[in-house]
Amino acid sequence: MADLFHKQAEQYSETRPTYPPELFQFIASKTPSHDLAWDVGTGSGQAIKPLSEIYENVIGTDTSMKQLEFAPNIPNVRYHHTPPLMSIEELEETVARESTVDLVTVAQAIHWFDLPKFYEQVRWILKKPNGVIAAWCYTVPEVNDAVDSVFRPFYTIDSAPYWEKARRLVDKKYEIIEFPFEPVEGLDETGPVEFTAERELSFDGYMRYIRSSSAYNTALERGVDLLTEDVIEKFRRAWEEDGRRQKVVKFPVYLRIGKVGICH
Template identity: 65%
Template sequence: MAKLFLKQAKQYADARPSYPPQLFQFIASKTPSHNLAWDVGTGSGQAAKSLAAIYKNVIATDASDKQLEFAAKLPNVRYQHTPSTMSTAELEQMVASKGTIDLVTIAQALHWFDRPTFYEQVKWVLKKPHGIIAAWCYYLPRVSDAFDTVFDQFYSTNVSPYWDPARKWVDDNYRSIDFPFEPVDGADHTGPFEFVTETMMDLDDFLTYIRSWSAYQTAKEKGVELLAEDVVEKFKLVWGEDAKKSCQVSNLFENWKNRGFLKTYANGCFYCVGDVTSTNFYEFIH
């Protein structure tokens, strides 16, 4: 997975969205203690930066040291390069001891993981009771009806052949991803619930975002330029006169025990969160 983003680490850092503050406020409300959070697959630290404003200490890990080079340096965030899979001894050495972490977050990365192994590691490091895991992904941005029509066609026709198979979990908004946990305490259903965020960007910003996709890199390696001149011209025509556009994010979230996922950026958020106890672990669902 780390290699998919190696060649566009700077574009990833420049163009990937920050996540809605409501997301972190909600997650933090489910962790009684705010001492230590672990952001897994942190990339260039988008989620870690927000966590650092709430949690006393944040451990932010990634299998790509190139991505970590572009992460914002903060006094209470420790960035750590880790292998894609870790033994229990490596987990304790590089991340934390057993039962010491309040929150584990996975932003736009859970679909890349060996999830059964990862979930066991999460259970090992999280506090019991009330340790939380929250994972999320974002899908396609929404700009305007005219732009969205052209962009969606570009995505389904030009881009789709170059995605890794794991992308299917994102395209499904994590609804069908294996996640063997229960709703958080205090919730009478699992959602989704909705809120809206937005960001201002010009077309160049938007194209940089596309260049940060792993599918864009894969296409380039196969000799295909997804943002060919004719494609960019189509985008310019429907972008319109305004230099900057408001990209709206209609965010849907769900609440789960030991579970979380978020869809965000310019059209929506899907996330779930979950409470870890010593007695409520379910068997893995396949």
């Protein structure tokens, strides 16, 4: 699915939400040690900086070289461009040895993965017992009643034919995603646990966010521009209704978190 994000890589890095510190603090509290984290599908690195402040070393991997070009340069982080599927031998060479990773994170990407094969790699690379996997998604942005009333039909009706089937897992808040791991300490289940991400955007930034979506770009490739002048004007009127040029856009975040047991 890397091709979906090549062309809009810069827009993606500029408009994606910044995940809340509470999310990373919660995840880190569930890993017994903080030596090494692997951020899979790191994209332009939205999760990298907070991880690098908690874990001694972080590895970010992605199948899109274009996305990686916009990831932050941080001393204790290394990036690798990887194929969609890696063998265990390639995983050991590129990422880490067996049972050496404290945490595997996947931010807004696991719904694209071949899950059985990915989970096999996760079980192999995580420390045993109690190595942690944390995967989260964010759903549609929330601005205010005026803007959201324009966005809802745009998302559920206009954009609907152009979303990949995997998007349904995001719409369902990862509740129905396969996640065969044990609950971490303090939880009875693997989630989803809810957080809220935020990003301050101007109207132009909000439009760039919409244009960075895979559905919008898929529609363009089929000769359809979902943001016609009429649609943009509807968004603009709604955006300007409260007189504020900059707005805090909220993104509900849903986390699935689990651990490997000693038997793995």
